[in-house]
Amino acid sequence: MNIVVCVKQTADTAATITVDGGKVSWGDTPLVLNPWDEFAVEEALRLREAHGGNVTAITVGPESAVEALRSALAMGADAAVRVEDIELSGADSLVVSAVLAAAIAKFEEVDLVLFGREAVDSNTGILSTQVARRLGWPSMPLVAAVHALDAGSGVVEVERMLSEGRQRVRASLPAVISVVKEINEPRYASFMGIRKASRVEVPVWTIGELSLGDIEPGVAWLPPEAAEEADVDCEFIEAEDPLEAARKLVKRLREEKVI
Amino acid sequence: MEFKLSSEHDMIRKMVADFAAKEVAPTIAEWDRKQEMAPDILPKMADQGLLGICLPVKYGGQGMDYISLGLASEELEYVDTSLRVVLSVHTGLCCLTLLQWGTDEQKKEFLPAIATGELIGGGAFSEPNAGSDFAAIRMTAKRDGDDFILNGEKMWISLSTKADVAVVTTRSMLDAEKSHEGLTCFLVDLHSKGVTTGDIHGKLGVRAGSTGWIAMQDVRVPARNMIGEEGEGFKITMSAFDNGRYTVAAGATGLIRASLDASVAYASERETFGKPISHHQLVQAKIAKMHLDYEIARLLYLKAGWKKNVGLRNTLETSRAKQFATNASYEAATEAVQIHGGYGFSDEYPVERFLRNSKGAVIYEGSNEIQSLIQAGYALGTRRDKPLRCELPAYDEESWLEE
Numbered sequence: 266m267n268i269v270v271c272v273k274q275t276a277d278t279a280a281t282i283t284v285d286g287g288k289v290s291w292g293d294t295p296l297v298l299n300p301w302d303e304f305a306v307e308e309a310l311r312l313r314e315a316h317g318g319n320v321t322a323i324t325v326g327p328e329s330a331v332e333a334l335r336s337a338l339a340m341g342a343d344a345a346v347r348v349e350d351i352e353l354s355g356a357d358s359l360v361v362s363a364v365l366a367a368a369i370a371k372f373e374e375v376d377l378v379l380f381g382r383e384a385v386d387s388n389t390g391i392l393s394t395q396v397a398r399r400l401g402w403p404s405m406p407l408v409a410a411v412h413a414l415d416a417g418s419g420v421v422e423v424e425r426m427l428s429e430g431r432q433r434v435r436a437s438l439p440a441v442i443s444v445v446k447e448i449n450e451p452r453y454a455s456f457m458g459i460r461k462a463s464r465v466e467v468p469v470w471t472i473g474e475l476s477l478g479d480i481e482p483g484v485a486w487l488p489p490e491a492a493e494e495a496d497v498d499c500e501f502i503e504a505e506d507p508l509e510a511a512r513k514l515v516k517r518l519r520e521e522k523v524i
Numbered sequence: 525m526e527f528k529l530s531s532e533h534d535m536i537r538k539m540v541a542d543f544a545a546k547e548v549a550p551t552i553a554e555w556d557r558k559q560e561m562a563p564d565i566l567p568k569m570a571d572q573g574l575l576g577i578c579l580p581v582k583y584g585g586q587g588m589d590y591i592s593l594g595l596a597s598e599e600l601e602y603v604d605t606s607l608r609v610v611l612s613v614h615t616g617l618c619c620l621t622l623l624q625w626g627t628d629e630q631k632k633e634f635l636p637a638i639a640t641g642e643l644i645g646g647g648a649f650s651e652p653n654a655g656s657d658f659a660a661i662r663m664t665a666k667r668d669g670d671d672f673i674l675n676g677e678k679m680w681i682s683l684s685t686k687a688d689v690a691v692v693t694t695r696s697m698l699d700a701e702k703s704h705e706g707l708t709c710f711l712v713d714l715h716s717k718g719v720t721t722g723d724i725h726g727k728l729g730v731r732a733g734s735t736g737w738i739a740m741q742d743v744r745v746p747a748r749n750m751i752g753e754e755g756e757g758f759k760i761t762m763s764a765f766d767n768g769r770y771t772v773a774a775g776a777t778g779l780i781r782a783s784l785d786a787s788v789a790y791a792s793e794r795e796t797f798g799k800p801i802s803h804h805q806l807v808q809a810k811i812a813k814m815h816l817d818y819e820i821a822r823l824l825y826l827k828a829g830w831k832k833n834v835g836l837r838n839t840l841e842t843s844r845a846k847q848f849a850t851n852a853s854y855e856a857a858t859e860a861v862q863i864h865g866g867y868g869f870s871d872e873y874p875v876e877r878f879l880r881n882s883k884g885a886v887i888y889e890g891s892n893e894i895q896s897l898i899q900a901g902y903a904l905g906t907r908r909d910k911p912l913r914c915e916l917p918a919y920d921e922e923s924w925l926e927e
Contacts, residue, residue: 334529335531335535339535339539433563453539453542453543453572454535454538454539455572455573456536456573456586456588457586458586459532459535459536460532462589463535
């Protein structure tokens with residue numbers, strides 16, 4: 266069972282984000298493995314424990330992103346690869362999905378690709394489906410449980426968590442899934458994993474090495490602006506009953522020219 | 525000179541911080557109020573490999589270095605002192621004493637079960653009438669054939685009711701010329717006939733921990749459990765403190781940081797006179813001091829850890845680190861309570877627990893007054909390190925990782 270986990274290095278959600286002149290900063294707080302990706306790495310490790318095989322973590326990012334890969338290795342991933350993203354400034358998930366799909370195609374025989382449900386910085390949640398589409402593989406996002414995985418018959422069965430309820434889906438391998446936090450409890454790094462992670466030389470692939478065509482981003486990111494500080498005044502409508510309160514509220518809204 | 529931790533160290537620090545934050549922090553206030561140690565702490569720490577962090581793999585440890593022990597201590601005490609106390613006594617006082625003074629046979633026989641956490645270890649040194657004046661201890665060990673018979677009482681022993689074994693210092697040579705020359709250490713099975721233990725309640729701090737007494741009445745200990753040679757007990761105990769004390773120093777550093785973080789968070793939110801109190805200069809002065817003290821404490825314990833790594837005697841460095849960090853953590857916690865105002869006086873916020881916990885460390889593991897005497901001895905030249913028959917082994921990655 267060859268499993269690939271796509272991970273991203275993001276800011277720590279506990280960091281204080283500031284925006285100044287279109288530039289985002291999270292101060293000195295170190296970058297982390299995208300929290301949702303921890304669940305994906307954990308699920309990959311559990312599937313390896315149940316079915317054998319190996320787990321490779323891959324990221325598209327700058328040199329610092331190797332720390333996110335080390336986190337995955339410290340948890341127990343067998344190998345890691347970084348794709349250098351220096352030529353990808355301004356890239357959106359359309360571009361990144363092309364890079365990831367080309368990178369995954371370079372591996373021999375991948376059975377399953379896992380993603381966390383979304384990255385905490387871009388929050389698009391569509392990368393896994395875009396990668397699947399480019400590879401021509403089934404995409405099953407928002408997986409809360411993997412019920413069956415059979416490399417022999419080439420089938421995976423999962424349970425997806427949707428707002429309407431739970432959905433059981435069966436698909437042929439290879440397939441791409443993204444996972445939600447209900448799927449498992451990520452393990453801590455182990456000392457053995459930490460030792461291995463700190464020693465491994467993570468190979469770096471460049472965009473040039475991947476067979477990519479010309480990909481244009483579908484989205485142009487505008488420079489972020491700090492939201493204006495709002496002066497908030499809170500007025501309570503006092504009334505004897507809901508009907509009177511509604512009448513008073515409508516009157517106030519009219520006075521304020523809101524309606 | 526490289527002033528950087530390795531990426532391995534960074535990952536260890538992060539792992540321990542995550543572990544303590546998820547496994548302990550959510551319920552620590554509750555256990556502290558109950559004055560009980562949560563029953564899952566020791567098994568969880570054992571499972572994670574923390575209890576044998578800096579022991580060689582062939583003795584059941586994780587093969588990390590002494591700096592890793594310090595980093596883990598800092599992160600554990602950031603959440604609560606009771607967690608770090610486990611490392612201090614199990615890993616510091618018990619395991620490292622065996623590593624330093626045990627024979628090869630003793631290390632093979634005793635260490636693996638303790639390093640893995642299958643057995644919990646402790647250190648039983650002080651007595652109701654003997655703490656700082658350690659040479660005045662009264663517990664006796666009398667030879668009887670192939671065994672020694674132990675009688676006496678130990679007090680203020682962390683994990684006394686939880687430990688399976690302990691390094692115990694006794695008086696075995698009643699006719700020794702000087703009282704400190706008649707002491708001998710043993711590794712004692714605390715489940716032996718004649719051993720009774722009990723918890724001490726009503727402590728000012730470390731209430732979520734386990735501190736108690738151990739009484740021995742005619743306890744039979746095999747002579748092959750003697751650690752070191754007869755009469756070496758004082759030296760062995762003092763070198764055990766070099767290790768326990770190091771974890772106290774590192775832990776207190778974490779406590780300074782916990783007080784600092786709590787103060788920064790509160791001061792950024794609480795407003796007086798129309799602005800967050802972090803804008804007021806007297807509050808800023810308190811926070812700046814904690815910030816500086818944290819860095820000083822950190823540098824001191826890391827240097828002590830580095831000396832252990834390279835196999836250099838570190839009694840002076842450990843003494844300085846312990847004294848500075850524990851005094852600074854007491855001040856930091858006091859000011860953290862002050863910054864929190866009335867709310868600092870309530871256990872709704874963690875800072876009162878930090879203050880109560882911090883007071884213990886200025887007393888135990890060699891009171892800070894004793895630390896002054898140690899340091900004065902070095903400064904005046906009246907105290908010189910003589911080589912010990914057994915030194916704490918320098919960290920050697922290759923042999924530490926051998927199976």
